[in-house]
Amino acid sequence: MAFDKMELQKIEVWDGNRAAAQALRQSQVDVVAAYPITPSTPIVEGYAKFLADGYIEGEFVMVESEHAAMSGCIGAAAAGGRVATATSSQGYALMVETLYQASGMRLPIVLNVVNRALAAPLNVNGDHSDMYLGRDSGWIQLDAYCPQDAYDLNFIAFKVSEDHDVRLPCMVHQDGFITSHTAQGVHTLTDDEAYGFVGEYQPMNDMLDFEHPVTHGVQTEEDWHFEHKARQHNDLMTKVMPKIQTAFDDFEKLSGRKYNIVESYDMSDADVCVVCMGTSVETAREVATEMRAKGIKAGVVGLRVIRPFPFFEIAEALKGVKAIAALDRSSPNGAAGMLFNELAGALFNTGTKALLSGYVYGLGGRDLTKAHLVSLFTELQKNVDAGKVTTPLQQFIGVRGPKLSFL
Amino acid sequence: MSENKNIKNLKEFSTSADRFEGANLLCPGCAHSIIVREVLNATNDDLILSASTGCLEVCTAVYPYTSWDASWIHIGFENGSTAVAGAESMYKALKTKGRLKQPDRNPKFVSFAGDGASYDIGFQWISGCMERGHNIMHVVLDNEVYANTGGQRSSSTPIGSSATTSPEGRRSYGEKKNKKDMVSIMASHNIPYSAQVAPNKWKDMVKKIQHGFSVDGPVFINAVSPCTTEWKFDPKDTMHLADLATDSLVFPLYEIIDGHELNITYRPKTVVPVEEYLAAQGRFKHLFKDEYKHLIKEWQERVDAKWAQLNRREEARV
Numbered sequence: 001m002a003f004d005k006m007e008l009q010k011i012e013v014w015d016g017n018r019a020a021a022q023a024l025r026q027s028q029v030d031v032v033a034a035y036p037i038t039p040s041t042p043i044v045e046g047y048a049k050f051l052a053d054g055y056i057e058g059e060f061v062m063v064e065s066e067h068a069a070m071s072g073c074i075g076a077a078a079a080g081g082r083v084a085t086a087t088s089s090q091g092y093a094l095m096v097e098t099l100y101q102a103s104g105m106r107l108p109i110v111l112n113v114v115n116r117a118l119a120a121p122l123n124v125n126g127d128h129s130d131m132y133l134g135r136d137s138g139w140i141q142l143d144a145y146c147p148q149d150a151y152d153l154n155f156i157a158f159k160v161s162e163d164h165d166v167r168l169p170c171m172v173h174q175d176g177f178i179t180s181h182t183a184q185g186v187h188t189l190t191d192d193e194a195y196g197f198v199g200e201y202q203p204m205n206d207m208l209d210f211e212h213p214v215t216h217g218v219q220t221e222e223d224w225h226f227e228h229k230a231r232q233h234n235d236l237m238t239k240v241m242p243k244i245q246t247a248f249d250d251f252e253k254l255s256g257r258k259y260n261i262v263e264s265y266d267m268s269d270a271d272v273c274v275v276c277m278g279t280s281v282e283t284a285r286e287v288a289t290e291m292r293a294k295g296i297k298a299g300v301v302g303l304r305v306i307r308p309f310p311f312f313e314i315a316e317a318l319k320g321v322k323a324i325a326a327l328d329r330s331s332p333n334g335a336a337g338m339l340f341n342e343l344a345g346a347l348f349n350t351g352t353k354a355l356l357s358g359y360v361y362g363l364g365g366r367d368l369t370k371a372h373l374v375s376l377f378t379e380l381q382k383n384v385d386a387g388k389v390t391t392p393l394q395q396f397i398g399v400r401g402p403k404l405s406f407l
Numbered sequence: 408m409s410e411n412k413n414i415k416n417l418k419e420f421s422t423s424a425d426r427f428e429g430a431n432l433l434c435p436g437c438a439h440s441i442i443v444r445e446v447l448n449a450t451n452d453d454l455i456l457s458a459s460t461g462c463l464e465v466c467t468a469v470y471p472y473t474s475w476d477a478s479w480i481h482i483g484f485e486n487g488s489t490a491v492a493g494a495e496s497m498y499k500a501l502k503t504k505g506r507l508k509q510p511d512r513n514p515k516f517v518s519f520a521g522d523g524a525s526y527d528i529g530f531q532w533i534s535g536c537m538e539r540g541h542n543i544m545h546v547v548l549d550n551e552v553y554a555n556t557g558g559q560r561s562s563s564t565p566i567g568s569s570a571t572t573s574p575e576g577r578r579s580y581g582e583k584k585n586k587k588d589m590v591s592i593m594a595s596h597n598i599p600y601s602a603q604v605a606p607n608k609w610k611d612m613v614k615k616i617q618h619g620f621s622v623d624g625p626v627f628i629n630a631v632s633p634c635t636t637e638w639k640f641d642p643k644d645t646m647h648l649a650d651l652a653t654d655s656l657v658f659p660l661y662e663i664i665d666g667h668e669l670n671i672t673y674r675p676k677t678v679v680p681v682e683e684y685l686a687a688q689g690r691f692k693h694l695f696k697d698e699y700k701h702l703i704k705e706w707q708e709r710v711d712a713k714w715a716q717l718n719r720r721e722e723a724r725v
Contacts, residue, residue, distance in 0.1 A: 059496040059500040067532075068531070071493065073493060074493060075497070076496055079494035080501070081506075207478035210509050211509065213426075213475065213476055215468050215479045216480040217480050228470075
C-alpha cells in the first residue's frame, strides 16, 4: 500500500459531512468526480484532502458541473472500480438526467445527498425536495438521521450497490446543516475493519478488461426498453431489500450498531404515530416519550430505506396503530405528500383501520420544534377519540400567515 | 509502448480488420463510419470509446447488437467526452493502485460526437475535459446539422444552408449565422493538439490521429462528415463531396500544436471555387436564385479570408 492508514479515536467528533468523507476514505474509493455545492461540499473536499495528504490513492476529478460529475462517475464506474460523489439541491437537480442513466446502466455508484431545498426561491437549508426529486430514478435511497448514520450507511451503500446481484447505484441522504454541519460523537471503525466490511471492488463488465470488450449504454426502443425497465424495477423490489438486511446484520456483528429497514420506536403498543425521515425522527422520538408521560401512547416510524419503498415492513410496523401522521418535508406542489401516498398504498388492502393524515413541514430549513410535535400527537389522539380524521387531510406545520390546509 | 497501425494504401485499408463492424444502421454513403474506421485503424492499442447521442450512437449499439469490438460507452447527448474522461480517470487510479487486469497495455481513450453534441449541447463538457488535461481524444463528426433528429441547425451549420429550423423560403435564404470556429476555441485551451481532418485525405487523417495518440493530454479533432441525407447529394458521391470540401478550402486541413503552432497540412494543387462545393448540395440550391447570388460571392470571400488568416498564422507561428 502506498498510502497511510489513519489512526482514529474510538469516538470522533464529526459532523455528517466529515463522517461521510471518512467513510469514502476507508472504503478506498478509486474515483470521485465532483462539483461543489452547499451543504455537501466538505464531503468531496475531504476526499481531496485525504488524497493530498496521502491517506488514500485514487483520482479526484473536479469537473465543471454536477451533470459532468455524475457523467464522470458513470464513465469511471463502467471502467470498473469504486466510485462515489456528493451533491445537494440544485446540483442534484442538474444531475437528474444522469441519475436515470447511471441506474439504467446498472452501475454501482455511491452518491451522498446532503438534502437541501430546491429553488425558487433560492435556499441553502435542509429539506427533502431534492431527495423526493430522485425517488423514481432507479437508485437505492438510504436515509441517515445523524452523523453516525451518515458514516455507517456509506459502508452499507457500497456493500449493497456493488453486489453483483444488485448492480444499482445508491444514495445516502442526510439533512443539510442539521446533520451535515452539526458535530456529534461518531463511533468509528478502524481502517482495516471498514475496508474489510466493504471488501475489494469486484469488477463486472468492466471496460478496462481489454480482453473482453463491452458495450455500455445501448439503444432500446419498444422492442426491448420495457424489459430492461421492468427487470430493473423487479430487482429493486425483490433483490435489494434482502441484501440490505444482510448488510445490516453483518454490520451489526462488526460494529454492534443495529440498523433496520424501518426504524420503529415504541410502536409495540402505540395508538398514534408519526412517520418521518431524517433528523425529524430523533426529535419525534423524544416527543413521543414525553407524550407517553402525558398518557398518549405515541410511537415513531422512521424510514431507513426510502427506495425501494419498504411496503411490507412499514405495513407491519403500523399494523396495530390507530392514527398515523405522514410528515413530508417537501412541497407536494399539487398533490398529497409522497410519504402520505406511499403509506396509503402500503396500508390499503391490509386489515388496518388506522386514520392517516398528512403534514408538510420544515421547508427551506424551517425548524420542526418539539412544541409542533406535541400538538401533532395531540391532534392524532383526538382523531383516535373521534374515530375519524378531525382535521384537514393535509396541513402545514409552522408556516406564517393564514392557516393553510387542504383536502 | 504504443503501437501505430501502418496501412500503406487504400486496398490494404479496405481489407484491414478493424474494431468497428460494417454491420451498422448508418445511411448508405454516410461518412461517419469511414471516419470512425480511419481513427480506429490508426492504432493497434486497446481502445476505450464513447459516442454521444446521435447518428453514430443510435446506429451502432441497438440492443441486443453492437458494432463495436472495443469497449464502448454511451450515456447521453452532452456527456460522451466526460464518459471517456471518467474511464480514463479510473484507468489512472487502477494503474496507481496496481489493480489493472492487463497492466502492460496502452489504451487510447476516444469520444465521438456530432457537431450538435460538440459545438452546442456538449460544449461545456468538452471544454471541461480539455481544460482538465485528460488523456483523451474528442473527435467531432461534423456534418453541420442535427442529422439524427431530422436536420435542425446547429452552431456548426454554415450561413445560407437550409435546415429545418432555419429553412429557406420566400423571405429567407436559410441559416443566417456563420459556423462556429470550434478548432480555434479548443486550441485556445492550450491543449497539445487540435486538428481538422477529412475522410478523403485519409493519410493526413491517420497521421494526425497517430500524432494525437502520441501526445500527453487532450486532443481535439474536427472531421468533416458529408451527410448524404441532410446535405442532399447522391450517396455514391460522399468522397466527391469531401474532395470538394477540402479542395475548395471550405474545410481547410490544418493542425494546431500546443495551442499556437499552426501547420497547414494540405494545399490543393487546384483550388476549386466555393460555388462548385455549394452547387453539389441540395441544402444550398436556393442560393443559386438571382436574389441570393451575392451570398455565393460572400462565401468565396469568407473562405479566401480564412485561408489567408491560416497562412498568416502558419507563417507567424502564433
